Amino acid sequence: MRKNAGKGFVTNTKYTEKKWKLYINRLLGLFFIFVICFTGVILGNERSRAQLPNDISTEILEIAEVFQKEKINIQEWKLYGRKNVYKIRDLVAFQKEVNRLKQNMGHLSWNVMEEEDQWKAVGTYYNDLLKQEETLQLITTHTNTSTTSYVLYEITGYGWEKPVATEIINNFHSNLTNISHEDFEIFSCMTGDFSDKIDGDLQNTTNILLDAFSAQKVEEIQEDTFVSVSAYTDAWNNVLPTHQGKMNLQIGLRTQGMGDKTTVIVGTPIITVEY
Secondary structure (H helix, E strand, O other): OHHHHHHHHHHHHHHHHHHHHHHHHHHHHHHHHHHHHHHHHHHHHHHHHOOOOOOOOOHHHHHHHHHHHOOOEEEEEEEEEEEEOOOOOOHHHHHHHHHHHHHHOOOOEEEEEEOOOEEEEEEEEEEOOOOEEEEEEEEEEEOOOOEEEEEEEEEEEEOOOHHHHHHHHHHHHHHHHHHOOOOOEEEEEEEEEEOOOOOOOHHHHHHHHHHHOOEEEEEEEEOOOEEEEEEEEOOOOOOEEEOOEEEOEEEEEEEOOOOOOEEEEEEEOOOOOOO
């Protein structure tokens, strides 16, 4: 009887050990699954933070954040890249540069105009999926003694969805590289509106926006239905000199009267649309 009891005890002990080993293996398996999933989430978050490379300008994103914070409806926004072209001295050189741009920006539809005092090539494209417009211009003005040439690349987005905007911004900078490996002057501009004034009159609204951009006023034009302010903020590096000091931010507000919508335009370093 005791021998059988001893065998039963050993058998139960081995059974218990097997159960514990199985239980521990399951726990380890769950632990490793958790680690893999957690790592994936972390990496995913890092990728979303790094959607824009470090060398890409993010001013338009910051302007959009201010518009959304102040409940300004975003209508459209633009990015411009501009650079001088010094190698064009005659029509042959102009045509050669046009052919190079056509090759590097093959998705654009082109129109070339060769007039007496100006040569101009314009490439355009509309991306229906992203609701994005592109325009690339090569312009040469010439006299008997000199020529001046520059490239202007413009991209326009409508409304605001951040994932779409991020893709458009990446496309913009990628296309700048296709156009030229030299540096461009970058301009950012956003247009929106709101039905009610944020707080009081146009001047108060302007001050709220200046505070939102941590900007100091440099110059101002003020009328009853229109305010235009040039300002400077330490947040952005692109700076232009003025008689009153350096600036890198412009804010324009216009209203048609009581109860009408107020149009807001913000640009850096300057506003690049008519207002």
